[in-house]
Amino acid sequence: MKADLLVTPQQFVWEETFELRSGDQLEGFELIYETYGELNASASNAVLICHALSGNHHAAGRHAADDTKPGWWDSAIGPGKPIDTNRFYVVSLNNLGGCHGSSGPLSTNPVTGNPYGPSFPTVTVSDWVRSQALLADHLGVETFAAIIGGSLGGMQVLQWSIDFPQRVAHAVVIAAAPKLSAQNIAFNEIARHAITSDPEFQDGNYRTQNTNPDHGLGIARMIGHVTYLSANGMGTKFGRELKSGDITSATDVEFQVESYLQYQGANFAKTFDANTYIRMTHALDYFDPAQDNNDNLAATLAKATAQFLVISFSSDWRFSPARSAEIVDGLVEAKKNVVSACIESEHGHDSFLLPIERYFEVLGGYLKRVGAEK
Amino acid sequence: MRADLSIIAKQIEHGARVLDLGCGEGELLAWLQENRAVNGYGLDIDPNNINACISRGVNVLEQDLNLGLGNFPDDSFDTVVMTETIQAVADPVLMLREMLRIANNCVVSFPNFANWRCRMYLASQGTMPMAGHLPNRWFDTPNIHLCSFKDFEELCKELNIVINERFVVDANHKQRPMMNRFPNFFGVTAFYRLTRTTTAGKN
Numbered sequence: 001m002k003a004d005l006l007v008t009p010q011q012f013v014w015e016e017t018f019e020l021r022s023g024d025q026l027e028g029f030e031l032i033y034e035t036y037g038e039l040n041a042s043a044s045n046a047v048l049i050c051h052a053l054s055g056n057h058h059a060a061g062r063h064a065a066d067d068t069k070p071g072w073w074d075s076a077i078g079p080g081k082p083i084d085t086n087r088f089y090v091v092s093l094n095n096l097g098g099c100h101g102s103s104g105p106l107s108t109n110p111v112t113g114n115p116y117g118p119s120f121p122t123v124t125v126s127d128w129v130r131s132q133a134l135l136a137d138h139l140g141v142e143t144f145a146a147i148i149g150g151s152l153g154g155m156q157v158l159q160w161s162i163d164f165p166q167r168v169a170h171a172v173v174i175a176a177a178p179k180l181s182a183q184n185i186a187f188n189e190i191a192r193h194a195i196t197s198d199p200e201f202q203d204g205n206y207r208t209q210n211t212n213p214d215h216g217l218g219i220a221r222m223i224g225h226v227t228y229l230s231a232n233g234m235g236t237k238f239g240r241e242l243k244s245g246d247i248t249s250a251t252d253v254e255f256q257v258e259s260y261l262q263y264q265g266a267n268f269a270k271t272f273d274a275n276t277y278i279r280m281t282h283a284l285d286y287f288d289p290a291q292d293n294n295d296n297l298a299a300t301l302a303k304a305t306a307q308f309l310v311i312s313f314s315s316d317w318r319f320s321p322a323r324s325a326e327i328v329d330g331l332v333e334a335k336k337n338v339v340s341a342c343i344e345s346e347h348g349h350d351s352f353l354l355p356i357e358r359y360f361e362v363l364g365g366y367l368k369r370v371g372a373e374k
Numbered sequence: 375m376r377a378d379l380s381i382i383a384k385q386i387e388h389g390a391r392v393l394d395l396g397c398g399e400g401e402l403l404a405w406l407q408e409n410r411a412v413n414g415y416g417l418d419i420d421p422n423n424i425n426a427c428i429s430r431g432v433n434v435l436e437q438d439l440n441l442g443l444g445n446f447p448d449d450s451f452d453t454v455v456m457t458e459t460i461q462a463v464a465d466p467v468l469m470l471r472e473m474l475r476i477a478n479n480c481v482v483s484f485p486n487f488a489n490w491r492c493r494m495y496l497a498s499q500g501t502m503p504m505a506g507h508l509p510n511r512w513f514d515t516p517n518i519h520l521c522s523f524k525d526f527e528e529l530c531k532e533l534n535i536v537i538n539e540r541f542v543v544d545a546n547h548k549q550r551p552m553m554n555r556f557p558n559f560f561g562v563t564a565f566y567r568l569t570r571t572t573t574a575g576k577n
Binding site: 325328329332333335337338339340341342358361362365366368369 | 391413415421424425427428429431432433434435436437445446447450
């Protein structure tokens with residue numbers, strides 16, 4: 001069971017100048033990616049997975065048979081799973097600006113020979129989509145059978161359907177929003193502030209100073225986790241349980257939820273780059289495809305030719321079902337084919353990463369039809 | 375295809391924009407997509423129905439009718455259809471008003487509570503009628519607003535809703551001569567085509 005899908009990450013190198021939406025440019029870039037399943041002769045069975053804020057290219061399988069954990073969406077991707085690798089050729093990459101092998105703040109700037117660090121330019125969702133399209137060219141994929149993403153990944157899917165309509169047959173937008181609310185941006189700003197106000201952050205030059213803003217990054221992740229769970233879900237998971245069971249012997253970390261958040265924060269600080277976190281949250285904040293169209297989402301989506309599946313989760317308050325409904329209403333107004341489902345779940349925004357029975361029925365059922373279309 | 379759905383299908387034009395409220399397993403929309411090239415959407419909240427629509431390739435949106443249809447702008451559809459559902463909604467008056475706000479051509483069907491079998495059942499048994507088209511007992515029925523054809527037509531009059539056409543059929547969705555003479559007695563199901571104003575050429 002454990003060794004059912006062994007994968008090796010691959011590298012795509014783009015050597016030309018890449019103009020960014022911010023006006024900056026990159027003198028080439030690298031993207032790390034993985035693939036699962038086989039591309040068919042007509043190259044018509046490719047599926048692109050777009051990752052969320054802290055995701056990476058390692059979505060499914062294991063790098064070595066004794067890896068303790070598989071990729072972040074292994075429950076959904078694999079033989080016989082909703083994103084069935086017997087049927088589809090699945091591509092998953094680490095986005096530009098990431099910290100898991102793609103060009104980002106940790107990489108060396110080819111122009112200066114020094115690490116980018118905080119000088120890595122601001123990247124946007126549309127920059128990501130354009131770089132993903134270059135990867136698709138490299139892989140010989142003209143049109144994706146489906147592009148799938150949750151949260152910030154869902155926003156990339158929307159952007160794909162608008163920027164490259166002919167290259168997306170089906171767009172699966174999960175737990176996303178057409179743009180962030182002021183509240184969403186506020187949470188991101190608190191997270192960024194936690195990082196930048198950590199003395200170890202050193203204006204983003206922590207690598208050259210041999211420090212790391214573990215504390216700030218940990219707090220940023222703790223804030224994130226609070227917004228990923230629902231109040232009820234947290235109650236069910238942790239309640240008010242005391243670790244020692246007794247207030248007289250209370251320590252600093254007494255409630256189960258405190259221990260959970262501290263663990264998540266500390267763990268994240270070890271594996272994620274602070275400059276990347278700042279870039280990724282900015283990409284989220286700036287995402288607003290309807291902005292150039294007088295805030296008219298339907299007019300923006302009019303360009304799309306894909307068919308859409310929009311999934312939300314009942315207890316998600318980060319990108320609530322109402323936000324998904326905005327996308328659906330825009331699609332209906334634009335006369336696009338769309339299916340929507342709101343999955344009952346108490347796991348909040350995190351639901352999109354969980355193998356919830358009805359969620360997988362909807363996703364798997366939809367993709368089964370996509371796979372039968374050839 | 376179910377006989378009732380084929381009756382509705384006749385009333386929908388090629389390429390129309392159709393909203394099906396309580397679309398069930400999506401049979402009507404699947405047929406209309408294939409044969410009338412409609413741009414159709416169905417609303418439902420039952421997970422099994424939604425799965426069935428997905429495997430049929432029907433645009434199904436998970437939305438609870440009783441929570442309102444405010445997300446659909448005025449006149450945003452050509453036709454709104456509601457089959458065998460109006461008797462189960464929380465506020466039938468609001469529903470009819472909303473349907474006619476969204477499209478000036480609405481098709482509504484529902485079971486006739488004044489059908490002779492119901493009348494006989496109530497008269498002889500003294501309990502709430504149960505029959506083929508009304509299989510539930512009073513406490514577990516989704517049909518909380520049952521009415522007769524006469525009741526419905528009186529309401530339409532009150533609301534200034536124009537009834538353009540009415541088809542009265544039996545349990546097999548066949549039209550029979552007796553039903554045209556005494557619809558409210560012999561009819562099992564009626565299909566009404568409703569508009570806000572009288573359509574030229576009709577009536």
